[in-house]
Amino acid sequence: MKHYKTISEIHKGNGWAPPENPLFSINACNNACTLGNREFTSDAYMIGFKKLKSGIIRYGRTEYDHSEGSMMFVKPRQIIEIKDIEFEEKGFMILIHEDFLAGHELHHAIQKYGYFDYEVNEALHLSPKEEMVIWELHDKVKAEYQNNPDEYSREIILSHIASILMYAQRFYKRQFLNRTDMSGKTVTRFNDALGAYYGQGYLQTKGLPSVNSIAEQLNVSSRYLSDLLRQETGKTAMDLIHISLISEAKNMLREGSQGVAEIAYGLGFENSSYFTRLFKKQTGMKPLEFKKMSLN
Numbered sequence: 001m002k003h004y005k006t007i008s009e010i011h012k013g014n015g016w017a018p019p020e021n022p023l024f025s026i027n028a029c030n031n032a033c034t035l036g037n038r039e040f041t042s043d044a045y046m047i048g049f050k051k052l053k054s055g056i057i058r059y060g061r062t063e064y065d066h067s068e069g070s071m072m073f074v075k076p077r078q079i080i081e082i083k084d085i086e087f088e089e090k091g092f093m094i095l096i097h098e099d100f101l102a103g104h105e106l107h108h109a110i111q112k113y114g115y116f117d118y119e120v121n122e123a124l125h126l127s128p129k130e131e132m133v134i135w136e137l138h139d140k141v142k143a144e145y146q147n148n149p150d151e152y153s154r155e156i157i158l159s160h161i162a163s164i165l166m167y168a169q170r171f172y173k174r175q176f177l178n179r180t181d182m183s184g185k186t187v188t189r190f191n192d193a194l195g196a197y198y199g200q201g202y203l204q205t206k207g208l209p210s211v212n213s214i215a216e217q218l219n220v221s222s223r224y225l226s227d228l229l230r231q232e233t234g235k236t237a238m239d240l241i242h243i244s245l246i247s248e249a250k251n252m253l254r255e256g257s258q259g260v261a262e263i264a265y266g267l268g269f270e271n272s273s274y275f276t277r278l279f280k281k282q283t284g285m286k287p288l289e290f291k292k293m294s295l296n
Contacts (some may be wrong), residue, residue, distance in 0.1 A: 001079070004042040007095050013040075023100035024157065026138070026145050029091035039079060043098055045110065046074040047164065049126075049134060050091030070123035071134070071168060075116040092138055096161065106158050113165050115172055117223035130171050137164050176231040186218075186228045190237065193217045194244050203268035208245070211237040246282040249275070253291040260287045 004010045007019050019025035029050055049071050074080060076098050101107040110116070115124065126134065141160045144153060196217075197209045206213075214237065215222040226237040233240070245267055252263045264275035264287075279287045 002040040003077075004040060004044070007044055007097050010042060010044070010095060019095075020145055021100075021149070023097040024145070025095045026142050027093045027095070029093050041077050041079055042095075043076050045076060045096040045098065045116070046072075046080075047094040047096070047161075048072045048074075048091065049131075049138075070125050072123050073113070073116045073118070073168070094138075094141065094161070100154070101158070104154075104158055106162055109162065110165065113169060114223040114227050115168065118221050124168055124172055125175060126171060127174075130167075130174075133167055134164065137167070172227070173231065176228055186225070187232055187240075189218055190214060190225070190229060190240060191244070194241065198248070204266065206268070207270070208268040209241055211241065214241070242278060242282060246279055249279060249287065250283075250290065253287055256291065260291070263287070 002013065004013065006022065007025050008022055011017065011019050011025065016027060029048070098107075101110065137160050141157055141164075144156050144160070147153070193214050194209060197203070197214070202209070211222045211226065215225040218225060220228075222237065229235060229237050229240060235243070249263055249267060252258055252266070253260075258266070260276065261272040264272040267275065269275040276286055279285075279290070283290060285293075
């Protein structure tokens with residue numbers, strides 16, 4: 001697998017003209033913008049917009065959903081596979097080497113955008129109005145990129161990139177609300193997956209359920225799952241796992257036949273002290289206090 005350390009290497013490897021800036025580039029993706037047929041990683045953030053006619057883009061576990069005009073966001077050292085790509089309409093690819101962000105507030109801010117950890121089938125699907133917003137920002141970035149660089153160039157470019165990322169966050173919120181094939185059903189599917197985990201005895205054999213294991217069952221990335229659940233319930237996937245475990249614990253404590261340590265191990269906790277801390281955090285009292293209160 002090819003790893004590109006610099007943006008110049010990405011350009012050279014794909015037959016593009018050298019970048020105007022060694023740490024940043026913006027590239028038009030028409031029918032010929034294929035990025036080659038290969039698997040690769042890089043030290044750059046990639047922000048792309050495209051409408052695919054045919055071919056495969058894959059990173060993570062799944063193929064890129066090319067049913068609509070979509071944006072994809074790739075962080076450094078994420079494996080990407082591209083094969084036989086043909087675009088329906090114009091698109092673009094923005095490459096930002098991580099060193100370009102050094103010392104800038106966006107270096108930290110970009111890490112809060114969870115969609116860089118989404119799978120490709122969780123791409124951002126834009127409405128026509130949203131496309132216009134993104135293209136306007138693209139044009140501003142491109143104009144500054146092609147202008148003679150000065151002391152303000154980097155700051156102006158990154159300010160527009162920050163706007164693209166913020167709008168993408170807003171548009172994802174809209175997508176969570178509007179794409180009823182996922183949103184609105186996620187909590188039910190999540191709870192069903194948790195129930196199956198308990199029912200198959202995995203608490204005793206595998207320990208506590210993880211967000212990754214549940215997300216894998218639902219065929220989504222863990223970050224996307226948590227963001228969807230937060231949109232629906234105001235709580236993350238881990239919050240809901242903890243709530244579910246404490247609910248199970250309450251039932252077992254009410255039965256009164258098991259001690260606190262036995263219940264903790266039965267629920268997959270490695271030690272009872274962690275169970276006790278989590279129980280008190282969720283209920284405001286220790287398990288033994290809850291048990292005594294329930295039995296009185």
